Amino acid sequence: MAATLHDVARLAGVSIKTVSNVINDYPHIRPTTKERVEAAIAELGYTPNLTARSLRSGRTGSIALAVPDLALAYFAELAASVIAAAEASGLVVTIEQTGSGGRQRELDLLTSPRRKMSDGLIFSPLEMSQDDVAHLNVDYPLVLLGERIFEGPTDHLTMRNVEAARAATEYLIDSGRRRIAIVGAHEGELIGSAALRLQGYREALEAHGIPFDGRLIGPSIEWHRANGARSMREIIERGVAFDAVFALNDTLAFGAMRALQEAGLRVPDDVAVMGFDDIDEAQYSIPSLTTVDPGRAWIARTAVSTVIERIEGLDAPPRLLLADFEIVQRESAPAVAR
Amino acid sequence: MAATLHDVARLAGVSIKTVSNVINDYPHIRPTTKERVEAAIAELGYTPNLTARSLRSGRTGSIALAVPDLALAYFAELAASVIAAAEASGLVVTIEQTGSGGRQRELDLLTSPRRKMSDGLIFSPLEMSQDDVAHLNVDYPLVLLGERIFEGPTDHLTMRNVEAARAATEYLIDSGRRRIAIVGAHEGELIGSAALRLQGYREALEAHGIPFDGRLIGPSIEWHRANGARSMREIIERGVAFDAVFALNDTLAFGAMRALQEAGLRVPDDVAVMGFDDIDEAQYSIPSLTTVDPGRAWIARTAVSTVIERIEGLDAPPRLLLADFEIVQRESAPAVAR
DNA sequence: AAGGCGTCTTACAACGTTGTAGGCTCGGAG
DNA sequence: CTCCGAGCCTACAACGTTGTAAGACGCCTT
Secondary structure, eight states, X not given: OOOOHHHHHHHHTSOHHHHHHHHTTOSOOOHHHHHHHHHHHHHHTOOOOHHHHHHHHSOOSXXXXXXXXXXXXHHHHHHHHHHHHHHHTTOEEEEEEOTTOHHHHHHHHHHOGGGGGSSEEEEOOSSOOGGGGGGGOOSSOEEEESSSOOSOSSEEEEEOHHHHHHHHHHHHHHTTOOOEEXXXXXXXXXXXXXXXXXXXXXXXXXXXXXXXXXXXXXXXSSOSHHHHHHHHHHHHHTTOOOSEEEESSHHHHHHHHHHHHHTTOOTTTTOEEEOSSOOGGGXXXXXXXXXXXXXXXXXXXXXXXXXXXXXXXXXXXXXXXXXXXXXXXXXXXXSSOO | OOXXXXXXXXXXXXXXXXXXXXXXXXXXXXHHHHHHHHHHHHHHTOOOOHHHHHHHHSOOSEEEEEESOTTSHHHHHHHHHHHHHHHHTTOEEEEEEOTTOHHHHHHHHHHOGGGXXXXXXXXXXXXXXXXXXXXXXXXXXXXXXXXXXXXXXSEEEEEOHHHHHHXXXXXXXXXXXXXEEEEEEOTTOOSSHHHHHHHHHHHXXXXXXXOOOGGGEEEOSSOSHHHHHHHHHHHHHTTOOOSEEEESSHHHHHHHHHHHHHTTOOTTTTOEEEOSSOOGGGGTSSSOOBEEEOOHHHHHHHHXXXXXXXXXXXOOOOOEEEEOOEEEOOTTXXXXXX
16 A cells, blocks of 8 residues: 555656665765656655664664553653653654553563564663662663662663752751651662652751651552542541651642641641652642652653663663752742741 | 574574464474474573564554643543553554644644554644544544544544533532633634533523623633633633633643632632543542543543554444543532532 | 375565665766 | 766665465375
């Protein structure tokens, strides 16, 4: 059905290679020939078969992005930025969701034959751990996002979780809060965003001589809104006093605000709320959410440019790239408590 | 670098076709041969080259999904569902964002050589209009989502916008509201979600003998939160009385609730708010949002199965498939006003 | 013992593209 | 007039896979 180089070549009365040369702007083509070929291309509505081109060139012109779940605003916004950045470099993005498939699903993803369908992978694992570091030894360009694995054999982009969480906590302390609850901790976790942010929290407390109180820690495996609300209710039901909440991400924070309201606690009057991620919604929630912008836009852009460098053959030791963060001040936690 | 059928064949001492047969579960293979081949495959870590397979078979094993912007929750959740449904059928999804590229961007997308990289396209246009219907005559499986074009030459999935908007408006009327503002109308639009939902609104008013008041209509081109807030403020500043708001999507509703709060109006006490889309956030906003579930999950599943049917060669006239809707009652608009 | 048939395996071509090597034409220099 | 080289174009092979046609082998039937 679709026209091929052969069809165009026959119509234009030249060899297929000449047609190919016209398409690829090879310099030495007689203008009249070029014209004839272009006319034939237009007449047949020829477009190159990218699959064949891929086979020949070894490049697919696409990169894969693997995230846990696009329905999570953080990953959706990350994906939007990655797609935009890739497009600027002429690449398309296929998205894989690891969902609730767990560790095995993530490992399978790394070795799936589908990897051959893209030139590289930007991977944000959720379940893999340091023990799986060997699985990252793959023969295609791989850029790792997140905090599950360190010192791997690949380029790694991450945020300054400890420093950012510490800064967020100190912001709450500076605004006059002393009893700061946490929502979203993963119990027993050593690395991973939750553990690192928790560590930043503890460092901030310690630096200000505030004792750590385990009863202020609300655990939660997943980071959906519902989990934030549940975790917050748990803390409230313990009857322990608190005047601020640091939610380990924005989504949890929205759930937590919801639970606070149900309990008759006012934000920020009774309880200040700090999030983490600065998703779009944080600007428009009621109250709007004070949060940490962990440099998501930079991460997306850099992930794409980094994977492209590797695709183009850059041979350098694995790099660890850290995004800058910023506290975005909004209503849920004003700089100074009244 | 990577092993090919040739390498495996050489190691196992058979022809490449035999290896291919083993991989594709061709029945007549001697068990000993099969074993030897499988051992060779394991030893070399062979995985098939999907690009070559695509070239040979004409199938890429991937479908494309084109949406305006993944950062919009509705499309992110749609994409998540589409990817999950596609995966269940062994397909990957590449996502294209048309963003602010406008009509031309959408038309280009339909003819881009990239279309050859996937077996079909699920397309949710935002700018194309009925005049562009001819552009939908493409030679690959195309499933259209949304309300921009009707009676096109392709399968079309859409929601019952008029009926759903009418039901939503009647819900507000039944709960005792009479002055119902609209947020998100597109002025002068004839088809498209905005126009259809506005039409449903007018039908409901008319059916209940409530006069239409143009001063209650808040226009807005884009449907981000900020637009909802701006449009709502505009209506408030007109000084016209109203006791309910029908936002043409949830995101607008959140923006509108924000503006209402700033103006000292309580939801739902002073003003009831109705959204449209039932995005995840609607459950957890404060107050939670009464909204219309337009059947997004069904649309995603059906879009994938429909495009697959066409990929598999189904030859049938273009179909128009309508999703069922449902009013989801939450706090922002209780069934009965006090 | 020969023919036939079913089982297993192979060689070859093809999918549509691009790199390589080489051939033809024409103008200008020797 | 011949030779050379630049400019333009072509034939062929290759990327890695699978469909087709056919070959080799062994077993059963007659």
